[in-house]
Amino acid sequence: MNVTSVSPLEALSRVLTDDMDRVNALIRTRMMxxxxxxxxxxxxxxxxxxxxxxxxxxxxxxxxxxxxxxxDHVKLAATVEFIHTATLLHDDVVDESGQRRGRPTANLLWDNKSSVLVGDYLFARAFQLMVEPGNLRALSILSNAAAVIAEGEVLQLTAAQNIATTEDTYMTVIRGKTAALFSAATQVGPVITGAPEEQVQAMFDYGDALGICFQIVDDYLDYGGAGTAIGKNLGDDFRERKLTLPVIRAIAAADASERAFWERTIARGQQDEGDLESAMALMEKHGALASTRQAALDWAARARAALAPLPAHPLKDMLADLSDFVVERVN
Amino acid sequence: MNVTSVSPLEALSRVLTDDMDRVNALIRTRMMxxxxxxxxxxxxxxxxxxxxxxxxxxxxxxxxxxxxxxxDHVKLAATVEFIHTATLLHDDVVDESGQRRGRPTANLLWDNKSSVLVGDYLFARAFQLMVEPGNLRALSILSNAAAVIAEGEVLQLTAAQNIATTEDTYMTVIRGKTAALFSAATQVGPVITGAPEEQVQAMFDYGDALGICFQIVDDYLDYGGAGTAIGKNLGDDFRERKLTLPVIRAIAAADASERAFWERTIARGQQDEGDLESAMALMEKHGALASTRQAALDWAARARAALAPLPAHPLKDMLADLSDFVVERVN
Known part of the structure; x- marks a missing residue:
C-alpha cells in the first residue's frame, strides 16, 4: 500500500519525469x-x-x-496519448458534450467539423508515430486497440436507450471504449523490451483490469460523485440515456412501476425535472451504486494481482498502488 | 490512346478481375x-x-x-479503399451532405454519430490491414497519406469562405484531400515489389498528377456538369462556400461590383435564388471554367508523362489512358 504522502500517480510521475518530459515535447512537435x-x-x-x-x-x-x-517507449507513449485525444474529440461530438476536464469542449469552442477532422489528424499522427519504431507486434497491438475502441463506441451508441442491455454488453463496451487502450498501453512496454511472454500477458491483464476499473469508477461517479471532481456534470450519462452499470443493476431489480420509470426516461427519453434524483434514489434503494463500487474494487484487486509475474521493482509497487488509487475516487 | 470500345477503367477492371474479387472479398470480411x-x-x-x-x-x-x-497488394488495396470510405463518411458529416453516389448519405440515413464512429472503425481496420504485410516503408507511406488527407480537410475547412484563398492553398488542399491517397495507392505497388527507386518515384508522380487531375475535374463539374452524372448536386461547393479553382480564378479577375458579389455570397454566405447562376455567368465571362478544364488536361498529360520510366506493359498503357479518361468527364 501507498505509505508516502504523494499519490501513486504523482509518485509515477516523479520517477518518470525525464521520460514524460520527452513524451510531452514529442506531443507538442507532432501536433503541429x-x-x-x-x-x-x-x-x-x-x-x-x-x-x-x-x-x-x-x-x-x-x-x-x-x-x-x-x-521507442517515448514514441509509443505519445502514440497512446494521441489516440486517446483523438477519441476524446470524437466522443464530445457524438455525446454533444459541452464540458470536458472542467472546460468548454472543442466542438463548442470551434465546431463539430473541426473536432472530427482534427481527431482524424491525430489518429493519423498516432499511426505515423507508432510506425517509426518498426516493431510489428507493437503496431499490431495498437492498431487492434484502435479498432476495438471504435467498435466499443459504436456498440455503446446502439446500446444506448435499450433497457434490455446486459452486463455482458456493458463489459464489451467498456473493454472497448476504455480498457483496450489501457491494455495496449501497458502491453507494448514488455513487447518492445522483448520481455518473456509471461510478462507481456501480465502487463496486458494489468492494463485490462485497470481500464475496466477506471471506467466503472467513472460510471459510478456520474451518479455518485460531485460534478467538479470529474470535470463533467452529474447525470450526464442519464441525460444521454447510457446503459451504465448502476442503471443496468437498478433496472435488473426494478418492480413494474420502476420499470415504467426506466422505460420512460431511458428508452423513450422523456425526462422531467426531478427524474435524475428519482433514478439515483432507485439505485440507492437496490444497492446498485454500492455494488458498482464493489465491482470497481474487485477489478482493482485483479489489476494488482495481475502484476505477480513481473520482477520486483519500485515501479511495480507504484502500479499496484495505482489500482487502489483509481478506486479511491469513489470513497 | 484508347482505341478499343471499353473505357480504360473497364479495361483495368477486366485485367485485374481476379485481384479485385479478392480485394472485394477482403473488404466484406474486414468490415464485419x-x-x-x-x-x-x-x-x-x-x-x-x-x-x-x-x-x-x-x-x-x-x-x-x-x-x-x-x-500483399490485395491487403494494401483494401487498406486504401477503407481509408477512402472512412474519409467519405467523415466528409459527409463535415459538409452536411445529403447525397453521395446518387443515394442518401449515411449521416442522413442513420446519424452523424454513426458516421463519425464507423469512419473511425474503418480507419482502424485500414491500419490493421496495412500492418499485416509487415512492410515498414508501405506503412510509412500510407500513414503519412492519412495525416496529409486530414490536414488537407482541415485546411479546406478553414479556407472556406475566405475569398483571399490563393491557388497555392487550393493545390495544398487538393493534394491533401485527394492526391495524397492516389499517390500512396500507386507508390506502395513498386514499394512492396522492391522495384527500383526510379519506378517508385514514377508511380508516386503518376498518382499525384492523376489525383490532382481527378479533383480539378470534380471541382469543374460542380459548376459545369449535370448533377446526376457525378451523383451530387450542381452548386454544392457554392452553397458550402468552398474556394475551388473556378471560383478562385473568377475572383482573381473580378471588378469591384463582382467582388462585392463574391464577398456577399462566399465570404458572408448571403445566398439568394439566382446567385448560383450569376456565379456561373461570372466564371463564364472570365473563362474560369475553360481555364480550369485546361488545368485538368495539363495534369492528365503530366500523369501520362510520369509513367515513362516504367517497363512496357499492357497495364502501363491502361494507366496512361486512364488519365485522359478522368478528364473526359469535362468534355
Missing part, C-alpha cells in the same frame, strides 16, 4: 501542422487542459519495469 | 464486426453503392505493372 494552424489550436486546448497523462505513463512504466533501455 | 452490427450496415451502404474502386485498382495495377507476384 505547417498548413493548418487550426490543428494545433484545437489539439492544444485539449492536450494542455491538464489531463493526467495516465495512459502514456503506463507505457513508460511498463517498459521501464521490464528493463527497457531504448528510446 | 462481431459486436456492433451497425458497423457493416453503414459500411455496406457506402461500399456497395457502386463506387468505381479506382484507388484499390491503382494499387493492384501499380504492383502488377512492376512485376509483383505476392499476395
Amino acid at each position: 501542422s505547417e498548413n493548418a494552424p487550426r490543428i494545433p489550436e484545437v489539439t492544444a486546448h485539449l492536450i494542455e487542459a491538464g489531463g493526467k497523462r495516465i495512459r502514456p505513463m503506463l507505457t513508460l512504466a511498463a517498459a521501464r519495469l521490464c528493463g527497457y533501455e531504448g528510446e | 464486426s462481431e459486436n456492433a452490427p451497425r458497423i457493416p450496415e453503414v459500411t455496406a451502404h457506402l461500399i456497395e453503392a457502386g463506387g468505381k474502386r479506382i484507388r484499390p485498382m491503382l494499387t493492384l495495377a501499380a504492383a502488377r505493372l512492376c512485376g509483383y507476384e505476392g499476395e
Whole structure:
C-alpha cells in the first residue's frame, strides 16, 4: 500500500519525469501542422487542459519495469496519448458534450467539423508515430486497440436507450471504449523490451483490469460523485440515456412501476425535472451504486494481482498502488 | 490512346478481375464486426453503392505493372479503399451532405454519430490491414497519406469562405484531400515489389498528377456538369462556400461590383435564388471554367508523362489512358 504522502500517480510521475518530459515535447512537435494552424489550436486546448497523462505513463512504466533501455517507449507513449485525444474529440461530438476536464469542449469552442477532422489528424499522427519504431507486434497491438475502441463506441451508441442491455454488453463496451487502450498501453512496454511472454500477458491483464476499473469508477461517479471532481456534470450519462452499470443493476431489480420509470426516461427519453434524483434514489434503494463500487474494487484487486509475474521493482509497487488509487475516487 | 470500345477503367477492371474479387472479398470480411452490427450496415451502404474502386485498382495495377507476384497488394488495396470510405463518411458529416453516389448519405440515413464512429472503425481496420504485410516503408507511406488527407480537410475547412484563398492553398488542399491517397495507392505497388527507386518515384508522380487531375475535374463539374452524372448536386461547393479553382480564378479577375458579389455570397454566405447562376455567368465571362478544364488536361498529360520510366506493359498503357479518361468527364 501507498505509505508516502504523494499519490501513486504523482509518485509515477516523479520517477518518470525525464521520460514524460520527452513524451510531452514529442506531443507538442507532432501536433503541429505547417498548413493548418487550426490543428494545433484545437489539439492544444485539449492536450494542455491538464489531463493526467495516465495512459502514456503506463507505457513508460511498463517498459521501464521490464528493463527497457531504448528510446521507442517515448514514441509509443505519445502514440497512446494521441489516440486517446483523438477519441476524446470524437466522443464530445457524438455525446454533444459541452464540458470536458472542467472546460468548454472543442466542438463548442470551434465546431463539430473541426473536432472530427482534427481527431482524424491525430489518429493519423498516432499511426505515423507508432510506425517509426518498426516493431510489428507493437503496431499490431495498437492498431487492434484502435479498432476495438471504435467498435466499443459504436456498440455503446446502439446500446444506448435499450433497457434490455446486459452486463455482458456493458463489459464489451467498456473493454472497448476504455480498457483496450489501457491494455495496449501497458502491453507494448514488455513487447518492445522483448520481455518473456509471461510478462507481456501480465502487463496486458494489468492494463485490462485497470481500464475496466477506471471506467466503472467513472460510471459510478456520474451518479455518485460531485460534478467538479470529474470535470463533467452529474447525470450526464442519464441525460444521454447510457446503459451504465448502476442503471443496468437498478433496472435488473426494478418492480413494474420502476420499470415504467426506466422505460420512460431511458428508452423513450422523456425526462422531467426531478427524474435524475428519482433514478439515483432507485439505485440507492437496490444497492446498485454500492455494488458498482464493489465491482470497481474487485477489478482493482485483479489489476494488482495481475502484476505477480513481473520482477520486483519500485515501479511495480507504484502500479499496484495505482489500482487502489483509481478506486479511491469513489470513497 | 484508347482505341478499343471499353473505357480504360473497364479495361483495368477486366485485367485485374481476379485481384479485385479478392480485394472485394477482403473488404466484406474486414468490415464485419462481431459486436456492433451497425458497423457493416453503414459500411455496406457506402461500399456497395457502386463506387468505381479506382484507388484499390491503382494499387493492384501499380504492383502488377512492376512485376509483383505476392499476395500483399490485395491487403494494401483494401487498406486504401477503407481509408477512402472512412474519409467519405467523415466528409459527409463535415459538409452536411445529403447525397453521395446518387443515394442518401449515411449521416442522413442513420446519424452523424454513426458516421463519425464507423469512419473511425474503418480507419482502424485500414491500419490493421496495412500492418499485416509487415512492410515498414508501405506503412510509412500510407500513414503519412492519412495525416496529409486530414490536414488537407482541415485546411479546406478553414479556407472556406475566405475569398483571399490563393491557388497555392487550393493545390495544398487538393493534394491533401485527394492526391495524397492516389499517390500512396500507386507508390506502395513498386514499394512492396522492391522495384527500383526510379519506378517508385514514377508511380508516386503518376498518382499525384492523376489525383490532382481527378479533383480539378470534380471541382469543374460542380459548376459545369449535370448533377446526376457525378451523383451530387450542381452548386454544392457554392452553397458550402468552398474556394475551388473556378471560383478562385473568377475572383482573381473580378471588378469591384463582382467582388462585392463574391464577398456577399462566399465570404458572408448571403445566398439568394439566382446567385448560383450569376456565379456561373461570372466564371463564364472570365473563362474560369475553360481555364480550369485546361488545368485538368495539363495534369492528365503530366500523369501520362510520369509513367515513362516504367517497363512496357499492357497495364502501363491502361494507366496512361486512364488519365485522359478522368478528364473526359469535362468534355
